[in-house]
Amino acid sequence: MPPTALELSTLGHRIRHQRVAHGFTLDELGAVVGVAGSQLSLIENGKREPKLSLLQAIATATGVGVADLLSTEPPNRRAALEIELERAQASSVFRRLGVAPVKVTKGMSDETLESILGLHAELLRREREAIATPEEARRANTELRLMMRERDNYLGDIEKLAEKQLKSAGHVGGALTHRSVSIMAEQLGFELIYASDLPHSTRSVTDLENGRIYLPPASIPGGHGLRSMALQAMAHRLLGHERPSDYADFLQQRLEINYYAACCLMPETASVAFLTQAKKDRNLAVEDFRDAFGVTHEAAGMRMTNLLTQHFGIPLHFLRVDGSGAIGRVYENDDLPLPTDVTGAVDGQIACRKWSARAAFEEQNRTTEHYQYTDTPAGTFWCSSQTGTTAEGEFSITVGVPFDDAKWFRGRETGKRAVSTCPDDACCRRAPSDVTQRWAGKAWPSARVHMQMFSPLPRGAFPGVDDNEVYAFLDRHAAG
Incomplete structure (x- = not known):
């Protein structure tokens, strides 16, 4: 397999580092190893792959091993900065800007490179935050709906996981209690805490460092939602979710945690038994299943x-x-x-x-x-x-x-x-012809403007969540 551009760039930097360290100019080292200085320049700039025999000659001339030249580690801080900039300017995020890449020169300071890299890091961060346009979000949602349609809205692996967790917590039947949900959380190393000051942009917050899942006050009437919120927070851990990479990933995760919560609240085995009897009686009803x-x-x-x-x-x-x-x-x-x-x-x-x-x-x-x-x-x-x-x-x-x-x-x-x-x-959308004839051109309604028409899609890996509020909330409670 041919080396990647990044590997050739690193190799070129390591060769240049050894040449300069031993006081050779390009022409002087070229004379020792039997190639023109211009050829060495192409190699040092990552534009050409050297033959193994040439690498061996360079290693001998500079007193190092071939393995040292082939190391994937940049030889020094300056080289690391230059390589990182090459990688950043080769990214699709940068190329979409249509801006010419910065050409690194000897006179360019390390501080300048660090500043440019900082801008690239911020560009990438903003790209990740602006997960999708409204149209992209709708497309992602549609694709997910069609995918679940193909599966008859059934995810067997999550069904089995939920039954396993319920059995481990000692739940044997009937409505899932808050106590059983707390036991399930404890078995994952989490404590459920009800907080009245949750950030307004969140339904729950999980403190991974201190093993806490913060939920709204337990005084919410009925409390059905609290069980589901806690189960959804646990599901992220059980399903091995990472920070969402895009809006489609966020929607997929949300679907999976909702599915897991539903499997726990209405376990497959017990639900199928209930529905089987209801079907036998020709008495299937959402309200009975609900109750x-x-x-x-x-x-x-x-x-x-x-x-x-x-x-x-x-x-x-x-x-x-x-x-x-x-x-x-x-x-x-x-x-x-x-x-x-x-x-x-x-x-x-x-x-x-x-x-x-x-x-x-x-x-x-x-x-x-x-x-x-x-x-x-x-x-x-x-x-x-x-x-x-x-x-x-x-x-x-x-x-x-x-x-x-x-x-x-x-x-x-x-x-x-x-x-x-x-x-x-x-x-049902077109008015009857007689009514249309009676009022056409004589009516001028004042339309209600839906503000969501002007609202951008929420930003962030977790859309709409204010990180500043979440971190301030965790700081308050971690200190308590």
Whole structure:
């Protein structure tokens, strides 16, 4: 294998170091080893690979071994700086700038080289922080969604890891308790601490040096989220995650830690047993699955996407939709005709008004699931939707299946049926022709501007997290 440019550069520096140390000019050493000084110059500048016989002659003339010349270590600090600058200026980050590389001269001081290298280091740091543009982030999210669709949203290795950790902590069944989660943390060398002054940009903070996982106050109603947050923090360690290298890596890690937490809160063995009996009784229901394991409706619905296809051969879809109709979270492997943008992204797209995910907002009783059949261009789907409210506004959680699989679910007897022809605009986006004719050119609405239109994607390896706040928080608690 031919030597790399970096290896040739290091070799050239080592030869130059020995030549200068022994008082030879290029022509003088060239005369001793039988080559022109210009040829030696090319070798010292890393432009040409010397033959072994020439290396042996140079080693003899300078009183060192060939192995010493071939060492990968720069011979001195100056050489190390020059080699590091060559490496930096050969990087794709620098080349994309379209700026000519700095040519190092003898008269250039070490301080100048160090300053230039400092600029390169800052350039690389900023490149790593600016992980992705919004479009790149959407593409990364879409690729991850499609990848999980191919796997039927099932990650067997994480399922097994979760069952192993639960068994080690002594959890045998029922809802996972906070005490069991604390034991799982202790077995990894961590203590769970509830802090009221967590940085506003974080959900939890892990102190790797002192073995602490900081969570929000335990007084949060229900506490379901606290178990999940702690499990997600542990998952980073169990899954061997490193600092995210790009936005796609960040999303992959987030998916994996969420998956691990779900596996612990709703273990595969117990969940499949519960769902098997419910299917046998033709009484599958998100709300029953939710209550059996003491989790949120959304968590139970998403967990069904992990298990129903893998273990029961039932394709399905999951939607979280906000009050305006925008899709916030989605999964499907049943060919539901989801709205997409030109990149294939679904997140942020508006769900059809005829779907139960939107129709459920019109129901008077918001405490139970609402059922509906919907005829679409891709076939008929049965859906179950539950609505809720957060500080950000209304949302609905929907789990649905193709018509033929509705027979396994509670609510299949519903007589509610709708017809959706989306993505045809005539379905629910285009006003009726008589209304259009009545108001066209006579209406001038003042649009609500969504501030996220002007917001850049959060920077940082952990997007949106303020390192200064996190480090100040850790300093306060480490000293306590």
